[in-house]
Amino acid sequence: MSYKVADFLKSRPIRLTVGKEQYALGADVTVERTAPKRPTVVKAVTDQATLKKLFDRGYGKLGYIELVEKEK
Amino acid sequence: MPSWVCSTGDITTDTTCSDRGGLLTVFWIDQSEVDWDAMALVANYDDATHTILDWVLEVGGAFGELTFTRRNGRLDSLYTRDNGFYEVNLTNLIFQGHSASKTISLGQAIACCGIVAQIFDNNGLARVIGKEFVNGAWIDPVDNVAISRHLDTTGAFGAADDKARDEIDISGSHSYPPAYSSVDLATMRTL
Numbered sequence: 001m002s003y004k005v006a007d008f009l010k011s012r013p014i015r016l017t018v019g020k021e022q023y024a025l026g027a028d029v030t031v032e033r034t035a036p037k038r039p040t041v042v043k044a045v046t047d048q049a050t051l052k053k054l055f056d057r058g059y060g061k062l063g064y065i066e067l068v069e070k071e072k
Numbered sequence: 073m074p075s076w077v078c079s080t081g082d083i084t085t086d087t088t089c090s091d092r093g094g095l096l097t098v099f100w101i102d103q104s105e106v107d108w109d110a111m112a113l114v115a116n117y118d119d120a121t122h123t124i125l126d127w128v129l130e131v132g133g134a135f136g137e138l139t140f141t142r143r144n145g146r147l148d149s150l151y152t153r154d155n156g157f158y159e160v161n162l163t164n165l166i167f168q169g170h171s172a173s174k175t176i177s178l179g180q181a182i183a184c185c186g187i188v189a190q191i192f193d194n195n196g197l198a199r200v201i202g203k204e205f206v207n208g209a210w211i212d213p214v215d216n217v218a219i220s221r222h223l224d225t226t227g228a229f230g231a232a233d234d235k236a237r238d239e240i241d242i243s244g245s246h247s248y249p250p251a252y253s254s255v256d257l258a259t260m261r262t263l
Binding site: 017033 | 107113127130136
C-alpha cells in the first residue's frame with residue numbers, strides 16, 4: 001500500500017499547516033510577498049511518511065490523498 | 073460548532089489576567105484564497121473549543137499583515153437581542169504617513185467583499201472574523217466582512233495628534249461569536 005496525492009490537486013495545489021510545519025499538496029507552491037519580503041517556495045509533499053500523516057489527519061477522507069494498492 | 077443552545081453554567085472572570093486591551097496585529101486574506109472544505113477537518117478546527125488549529129490555503133493564497141498604530145485599533149463583537157446577531161467591528165486601524173503604494177493597497181482591499189482576518193489581541197489570544205463554522209461546514213457570516221470606512225487625510229499642520237494618515241474600519245455581522253485561532257504569530261507570517 002502507498003499514498004498518492006489526488007490528481008485534481010495538480011491543477012489546484014494547496015498549502016497547509018500542521019502546527020509550525022508547512023506543506024504543499026499537488027505541486028510546489030510559490031508564495032508571493034510584498035517587497036521587501038522575498039517570495040517563498042513550499043515544496044510538494046512526496047514522501048510516504050508525510051503523506052500517511054496527512055491522510056490520517058483527514059485529507060484521505062477528503063479525497064486529497066489516496067491510498068493505492070500496489071500491483072502484485 | 074459548539075452547541076449554541078441554552079445553558080447557564082458557571083462563568084467567571086478570567087484568572088489568567090488575559091485582560092490587556094487592544095490589538096497586536098492583524099492578518100487578512102480574501103475568503104476565496106482559503107480551502108474551506110479542508111478547514112472543516114477535525115485536524116484544522118476544534119469544534120469543542122471553537123478554535124482554528126491550522127490553515128489551508130489555495131494556490132496563490134497568502135495572508136497580508138496590517139501594521140498599524142497599536143494604540144488605536146480595537147475589535148468589538150456586539151450582540152443585541154434586537155439584532156439577533158453579532159455586529160463585528162475592527163476599528164481605528166491607523167497607518168501613519170502617506171505613500172502611493174499604501175493608497176493603492178488600501179484601494180484594492182476595498183474591492184474585497186469577503187475578507188477573513190485573524191486578529192491577535194494584546195492579551196495573547198487570536199480571533200478570526202469573516203467566516204463561521206455551522207453544522208460541520210464553514211459558511212459566510214450574516215454580512216460578509218469588508219472595509220467599511222477609509223479615511224485618507226492630510227491631518228492638520230502643527231497638530232501632534234492629527235498627522236497625515238490612513239484610517240480604516242473593517243466590519244461585518246456574525247451569527248455566533250467569532251472563532252479563536254491557535255495558529256501563532258510566527259506561523260502566520262509564513263502564510
